[in-house]
Amino acid sequence: MTAPSSDQENLVRARATTIGLDLSPTCLPGVISNSALLTHYAKLVEQHTLPDTCEPAYEYIP
Amino acid sequence: MTRFSSAHAIAEAIRSGKKSAVSTIQETLNTLRTQDHGIQSVTHLFADEALLQAQKIDAMRQAGQTLPPLAGVPFGVKDLFDIAGHVTTAGSIVLRNMPPAQKDAAIVQRLKAAGAIPVATLNMDEFAYGFATVNAHYGTTHNPHDLARMAGGSSGGSAAAVAAGFLPFALGSDTNGSIRIPASLCGVWGIKPTFGRLPRAGAYPFSASLDVVGSFASSLDDLITTFYVMDGSTPAPEPATDTLRVSRLGGWFASNLAPELVAALDRVCASLQTTSTVELPEVASARAASFLITAAEGGNLHLPRLRKQAEEYDPATRDRLIAGALLPSSTYLQAQRFRNWFRTKIHELFQKTDVLIAPAVMGEAPLLDAPTIMVDGKPVSARANLGLFTQPLSLPGLPVLCLPLKNTGSLPLGLQLVAAPGQEAALFSVARALKKSGLAGCVPLPEKEMA
Numbered sequence: 397m398t399a400p401s402s403d404q405e406n407l408v409r410a411r412a413t414t415i416g417l418d419l420s421p422t423c424l425p426g427v428i429s430n431s432a433l434l435t436h437y438a439k440l441v442e443q444h445t446l447p448d449t450c451e452p453a454y455e456y457i458p
Numbered sequence: 459m460t461r462f463s464s465a466h467a468i469a470e471a472i473r474s475g476k477k478s479a480v481s482t483i484q485e486t487l488n489t490l491r492t493q494d495h496g497i498q499s500v501t502h503l504f505a506d507e508a509l510l511q512a513q514k515i516d517a518m519r520q521a522g523q524t525l526p527p528l529a530g531v532p533f534g535v536k537d538l539f540d541i542a543g544h545v546t547t548a549g550s551i552v553l554r555n556m557p558p559a560q561k562d563a564a565i566v567q568r569l570k571a572a573g574a575i576p577v578a579t580l581n582m583d584e585f586a587y588g589f590a591t592v593n594a595h596y597g598t599t600h601n602p603h604d605l606a607r608m609a610g611g612s613s614g615g616s617a618a619a620v621a622a623g624f625l626p627f628a629l630g631s632d633t634n635g636s637i638r639i640p641a642s643l644c645g646v647w648g649i650k651p652t653f654g655r656l657p658r659a660g661a662y663p664f665s666a667s668l669d670v671v672g673s674f675a676s677s678l679d680d681l682i683t684t685f686y687v688m689d690g691s692t693p694a695p696e697p698a699t700d701t702l703r704v705s706r707l708g709g710w711f712a713s714n715l716a717p718e719l720v721a722a723l724d725r726v727c728a729s730l731q732t733t734s735t736v737e738l739p740e741v742a743s744a745r746a747a748s749f750l751i752t753a754a755e756g757g758n759l760h761l762p763r764l765r766k767q768a769e770e771y772d773p774a775t776r777d778r779l780i781a782g783a784l785l786p787s788s789t790y791l792q793a794q795r796f797r798n799w800f801r802t803k804i805h806e807l808f809q810k811t812d813v814l815i816a817p818a819v820m821g822e823a824p825l826l827d828a829p830t831i832m833v834d835g836k837p838v839s840a841r842a843n844l845g846l847f848t849q850p851l852s853l854p855g856l857p858v859l860c861l862p863l864k865n866t867g868s869l870p871l872g873l874q875l876v877a878a879p880g881q882e883a884a885l886f887s888v889a890r891a892l893k894k895s896g897l898a899g900c901v902p903l904p905e906k907e908m909a
Contacts (some may be wrong), residue, residue, distance in 0.1 A: 412783040417765055419780070426777025427784070433842070434753055434781055437746035438789045441796050444743060452794035453801070456667060458653045458855030458879035 404428050462491075462623035465531045465680040469573070472515065479512035479519075479530030479575075481527045486532040486577055487897040489624050491525060496605050498597045499619040500535050502544070502579040508532070511575045522781065528687065529573030534628040537579040537596075537611045538586060539671075540660035541561040548662040549550035549582040549612075551595050552763055552770050563660025565629065565671055565688040572687045580615030580628055582636075584775040586664045588612050589639050589754060589844040590829065594772035597828060601644060602903055603869050607823035609767055610640030610844065613674070617644040620674045621870075622903070626673040627684050633668045634748055635818075635848025641860040642872025644817035645901025647681045647889075648674045652879045653855025656688050665755040665837045667794070668852050676900045678893050681859075682886050696887040697812075704888060707876075710741035711847055714833050717861055718868040722897070726863075726873065729895045730888065732847040736811060739803050744850040747793040747800070751853075754790040759784025774841075797853055804854040808878040813888050817847050818860050818872035851876055859885040861898045870901045 408428050412419045419427060460468060460482050462493050471477040494500050515529045535541065538548040540559035547553050561567070565574060581591055581599045591614025593597040599614040602608040602622040609618040613630030617640030620628050630637045632650040641648025649672045656671050663669055673688065675681035686693045706712075706727055712735075715723075727733075738744070757764075758781045761772075768776050809812075820831060824844075830837040835848065851858055851874065859875040859882075877884045892898040 398720055408593075408784060409653070411786075414782070415761065415783060417761070417780065417783065418767065420768065423768065423773065423777050423780060426557060426773060427780045430753075430778050430781030431784060434750060436893050437749045438785070438792075440743045440746035441750060441793050442789065444792075444796055444799070445741070446792075449767050450795045452791050453667065454796040456653065456801075456855060458801070 404432065460532070462676070463626060464677040465626040465683065466677070468517040468531045468626060469528055472519070473525050475519070479515040479875065480509060483508050483512040483532055483575060483577065488724060490578055491696040493622070493624065497600050497602055497622055498616050499580050499615040499624065500578045501581050501596050501615065501623065505791060508575050508577045516571060525574035526571070527683070528569065531574045532577045532625055533569065533574050534578040534580045534616060534619050534625045535566060535576055536616050536630045537582050537630055538631060538662035539566055540564065541576060541579070546662050548586070548597060549584045549593055550771065552767060559660065560662065563721055564657035566660065568688055568690055569684065580619055582615055583612035584629060584772040585613040585756070585760070586633060587635055587775050587778055587800070588841055589635065590841045591615060591640070599824045600826070603645060604823065606827070607783045607825055607839065607869070608643060608829065610643035610823065612636040614640045617641050617646055617648065617674050617869060620644070620646045620676050623676065626677070627673055627680050629671065629673050631669060631671050632750055632852070633665050634852050635845040636894065637672050637674065638818045638848045638860040638872070638874060639844050641862070643823040643870060645862045645870030646676055647862060647900065648672065648673050648860035649681055649685055650858045651685065651728050651882060652857040655880070661683050662758060665752040667751050667833065676888055683883065696883045699730070699887045699891040702812040702884055702887065703810070704730050704732045704813045705736045705811040706732055706813050707738065708735040709737040710850070712817040714820045714846065715817055716868070716871070718866045719821060719871050721805060721819055721828050721864045721871070722818065722866050723815070726892060726897055729892065729897055732815065736807060736814070738807065738850065740800070741850045743796060744800050744853045745818055745846070748849045748853040750789060751797070753778065753782030754785045756784065795871060801854050802857065812877065812881070813884050814876040815873045816851070816876060818874045819844055820846060822869040822871065847874065855879065857882045857885060859889055861889055861892060862901050864897060864899045864901065
């Protein structure tokens with residue numbers, strides 16, 4: 397496993413601060429690696445240009 | 459012996475007076491106390507309450523009353539279903555100081571009204587966030603077919619207890635594959651009903667957009683019977699199998715498969731005379747959207763506790779939940795918008811077909827001490843990737859029946875039968891045909907594990 401960059405760490409810490417969450421040193425590596433995984437998935441979803449009329453599925457009916 | 463008996467057989471023995479409900483429950487409790495050490499499927503027994511309920515059923519019979527259909531049948535619940543008078547821990551110690559549940563979960567109420575008796579809570583990944591049932595607080599559930607292997611998760615205790623023959627059926631929940639993956643790896647029947655069909659009241663939540671409650675069973679008849687009890691409806695007429703348009707899912711769902719699974723899929727499709735293959739669009743994005751929605755909603759759900767008692771969580775669960783809580787809102791909303799787009803595509807597909815066939819998991823259960831699987835020629839974490847084929851089908855909320863394959867020459871392998879929303883009866887029709895043809899059925903344990 398490669399060491400997380402300071403940019404990744406700073407981003408995770410900044411986001412945690414905005415929601416009032418203190419990140420302990422023990423959880424930081426795991427949070428950074430999980431955030432990297434979610435960023436990968438976010439890119440897959442965000443590559444799609446959806447029409448403005450495509451609403452979020454708040455009240456989802458299959 | 460109640461071990462390996464079906465719910466129908468147990469209920470019939472009690473109804474006919476061959477066995478009492480009390481002796482049935484006593485035998486079941488004894489089996490769970492003495493036979494589960496190597497598997498570790500059980501986290502708590504409801505011995506006193508179960509025996510009390512059994513006494514009431516025996517009293518009803520002695521009084522000449524008509525017994526309900528599942529009278530005296532024992533079952534287990536994933537550790538996230540409320541049982542009145544007990545704290546629902548959801549596979550964690552974080553909730554241990556919460557007040558006991560005031561009433562049973564809705565589907566437990568319906569099953570109890572039909573005479574079934576909850577006897578145990580069953581192990582799971584903490585807060586259902588995993589595919590392995592490797593739990594830092596309550597231990598690892600082992601696969602009854604090979605104790606060195608994963609049972610799958612997150613409802614692994616439920617699948618393992620059914621596969622081991624301890625219980626004829628058990629309840630689980632499925633957000634990204636948590637019924638289908640352990641059902642496949644343990645060789646039992648499983649159903650993830652249409653999103654929203656069964657009431658979730660009293661089931662501890664994980665991801666409100668995706669959570670579905672369902673069940674495992676050792677027999678298809680029991681799976682279907684208990685489904686309609688939980689649904690609170692009378693069984694729907696099943697369409698004749700030969701009138702259904704059955705298609706195989708290709709593309710994403712045809713890659714990374716073990717050779718035994720490819721051969722079994724071929725046999726199943728030949729038996730059903732299925733020649734058409736269809737593909738879902740943007741499957742990788744559908745899986746990603748399911749992943750992101752789960753992470754964001756799970757993270758948000760636990761954020762108040764993560765601020766105060768993060769150290770009490772399983773470290774693996776904690777770090778996933780925190781990462782989910784940190785996701786930008788725009789990412790979550792894009793995933794929810796993509797879900798609606800994908801829904802439209804799914805409905806278009808079901809204009810041309812009725813039932814889809816797909817693998818549930820790519821191969822046999824991974825070894826617990828080498829938890830990797832091969833994806834695109836590379837070893838990757840099993841815990842993160844066992845949902846490769848289940849997660850994309852979670853997103854649209856479709857009903858999926860997980861079917862255990864027989865005679866594969868391997869450890870258990872499973873298929874997903876997928877229908878349009880609300881069309882569970884079509885799944886039951888196809889499953890019955892495959893059972894009748896000998897291609898599907900609960901996979902017997904190897905003799906050394908039966909002892």
